Amino acid sequence: MKGLKPGLRAAAAGALWLCAHMAGAQSLWGPAQAGMTPDELKAAVPQVERSRRPDRLPNGLRGTWTLPETPLAGEKYETVFYFKDDRLQQVAQTHAFTRQACDMRPAFEALLSRMRASYGLELAADDRQNSGFGTQTASWVADEVDIAATLSTQPNRCAIRVSYKPRLLKDASAL
Numbered sequence: 001m002k003g004l005k006p007g008l009r010a011a012a013a014g015a016l017w018l019c020a021h022m023a024g025a026q027s028l029w030g031p032a033q034a035g036m037t038p039d040e041l042k043a044a045v046p047q048v049e050r051s052r053r054p055d056r057l058p059n060g061l062r063g064t065w066t067l068p069e070t071p072l073a074g075e076k077y078e079t080v081f082y083f084k085d086d087r088l089q090q091v092a093q094t095h096a097f098t099r100q101a102c103d104m105r106p107a108f109e110a111l112l113s114r115m116r117a118s119y120g121l122e123l124a125a126d127d128r129q130n131s132g133f134g135t136q137t138a139s140w141v142a143d144e145v146d147i148a149a150t151l152s153t154q155p156n157r158c159a160i161r162v163s164y165k166p167r168l169l170k171d172a173s174a175l
Contacts, residue, residue: 026144028164029091032081036088041065041081048081055080061089073114075107077162090165102158108151111160112138115149141167 026034031044042048048065055063063080070079070093077093095107115138116122122138134153139146144167152159 026166028088028145028166029079029093032088032091034088034166037086038065038083041088051080055082057082057090060084063092072162073107073111075110075160077160090163092164093162094159095161096157096159102153104151104153104158104160108136108149108160111149111162115140115147115162118142119147 028034032041033044036044045067048067051064051066061082061084063082065081067079069076072093075095077095079091079093081088082090082092095104097104119140119142122140125138127136128134132155136151137148139148141147146165146167147162149160149162152161
């Protein structure tokens with residue numbers, strides 16, 4: 001950076017810092033990076049909208065930004081961006097129906113095929129059915145991101161949810 005004027009030198013140093021910062025950022029979903037601020041998310045995903053009714057998860061995360069119709073495996077999902085302390089921590093996509101006897105298994109199978117094509121065979125899978133209620137889950141790890149796809153069925157409601165969150169590893173001696 002020798003030979004640059006002091007103002008340009010500072011701008012170049014700032015650009016290098018930003019590139020290094022973004023290179024170390026963890027991609028959660030598409031251009032959404034773990035740790036982004038809401039302004040950074042809006043710059044990366046211009047069509048994102050403020051959630052009318054922010055969703056709150058038990059761990060304190062709030063779904064404050066959304067994409068109402070995101071295509072995924074032939075269906076339209078709502079994509080919600082979850083923040084804590086103004087930093088992006090998780091992304092979730094949901095496709096839901098509230099009607100009698102909904103059958104989303106074909107849509108879930110299409111989603112599983114899409115996820116397997118992107119991430120390989122699932123690392124874990126579970127299928128539980130009990131008196132009209134059921135849950136089928138599959139999970140992957142990709143680039144230090146935990147990905148889980150879940151089909152939930154109830155007598156009057158069916159939903160598919162895909163969540164993307166940074167992989168958190170704990171030292172076994174600290175458990």
